[in-house]
Amino acid sequence: TSKNTLQYNKSKDDILSAIGDVQLGANTVARRMTALSEDAMTQLDSDIKRCKWYSIQCDESVDSSDTAQLAVFIRMVFEDFSTKEEFLALLPLKTTTRGVDIYNAVKTYFVKKNIPFEKLVSITTDGAPAMIGRHSGFIAHCKNDPDFPKILNYHCIIHQQAMCSKVLDFDHIMGPVVRIINSIRAKAKQHRSFKLFLEECAAEYGDLLLHTDVRWLSRGKILQRFLSLLGEIKTFMESRGEDTTLLSNTEWLLDLAFLTDVTDKINQLNIQLQGKDKSVSDMISAVRAFNAKLSLYLQQMRDQKFQHFPSVSTMCETHAEPASLNVSKYCDLLARLEREFCDRFGDFEKVEPCVTFVANPFMCVDITDLSAQMADVFCVDPTETEIEIINMQNNVHLKSQQQSSHFWSLVEPDSYKNLNQVALKMSALFGSTYLCESAFSDMNIIKSKFRTKLTDEHLSDCIRVNLSGYTPQYTSLVSSMQCQASH
Structure with missing residues (x-):
């Protein structure tokens, strides 16, 4: 504060020194x-x-x-x-x-x-x-x-833990993973021994992440780290005489791999919408793309193609035969997740045509339907809006500016009162919390x-x-x- 206030004062250094001595x-x-x-x-x-x-x-x-x-x-x-x-x-x-x-x-x-x-x-x-x-x-x-x-x-969608716990019922995975992590990290001596063991093995990571039961984002990271260190964890537990039967169970390992892959994909979607100035169009685009990806994942899982499930693919190669993979169970989970996303974000169907038009006002549209939707969502006059859409889409000057990132600021508000209001309200919408x-x-x-x-x-x-x-x-x-x- 003092530096900014005194930036043009010739005695700035002396004054700042004196201020610094004030308790x-x-x-x-x-x-x-x-x-x-x-x-x-x-x-x-x-x-x-x-x-x-x-x-x-x-x-x-x-x-x-x-x-x-x-x-x-x-x-x-x-x-x-x-x-x-x-x-x-x-x-x-x-x-x-x-x-x-x-x-x-x-x-x-x-x-x-x-x-x-x-x-x-x-x-x-x-x-x-x-x-x-x-x-x-x-x-x-x-x-x-x-x-x-x-x-x-x-x-x-940043708050996706409720959806994940509802659809991906994998307590039989998270429970043992958290229990093993906590048992290793609970005592300082044992934790130091484990970190030294990882160092001696030249493991990919130097430690396990501590579990926090707050966000699924943290769970995804924990599962990835746990899976990467699975061999070292098993060897370390065996050296201490602990039971590792579960870590050799093929079905459990495949469930662990599947959950790791799915949570990673949801986390990627989550991360896309983090940060300031994320618009509702960013959110809708991300959700629609994720829905399409889920359809692709579901079809490929049915065909036992695992290119989008690297953990499952690796687990099949190293610990299990593909024939032992319960494809129908995972297909059912992916289908439920897809339905949950559709239900959870079904409200976007009402606003999406308006978002699309604001992003691309010269696209081919059903003018009557679009005007009615704008009237319903943003409380504009549908009859006037119809005429404004026709006028805009036939305005040669505006067509020449359609690639401008400031397009709507170039639109004359008096001539396009309703469309201007729709675009302004759209710009006011948040994309996430x-x-x-x-x-x-x-x-x-x-x-x-x-x-x-x-x-x-x-x-x-x-x-x-x-x-x-x-x-x-x-x-x-x-x-x-x-x-x-x-x-």
């Missing part, structure tokens, strides 16, 4: 964090008032003091089609975490901050019943509230087990300062400071 108390640091957080919030308030439309993503997790925290992020789109994604709030849920509790917390915050409900386009959540329950979930309460406009809602996931990682660092006394307000301030994309207005912040806060 800041704990309360001073807390006040400075609060001031920085308020400054970022002031800039965010200004952008919310200025934006055309916005969407939010919500997710809930528990901090180190067992307080449920609801993270809320906002994605805003402006008149020039530029977008911003920002941390909006961290709302503590002190008692229960039912849908009504989440709804009350969000609405109370919106009313308190004067956030305009009418600009809200969509809400992205995880797939928990408290969020998407048909009658008592958070989304259901929002849709039943007349203060909320008609909104889109969809849940994110990754930002919430990332915020919870920061929360666990900021409010660690050694800082459980950190208040909810200070935790929110710290996360906002850490995640905010706004540059602090240092000059105004400095001018508002008092030497003695008590005066």
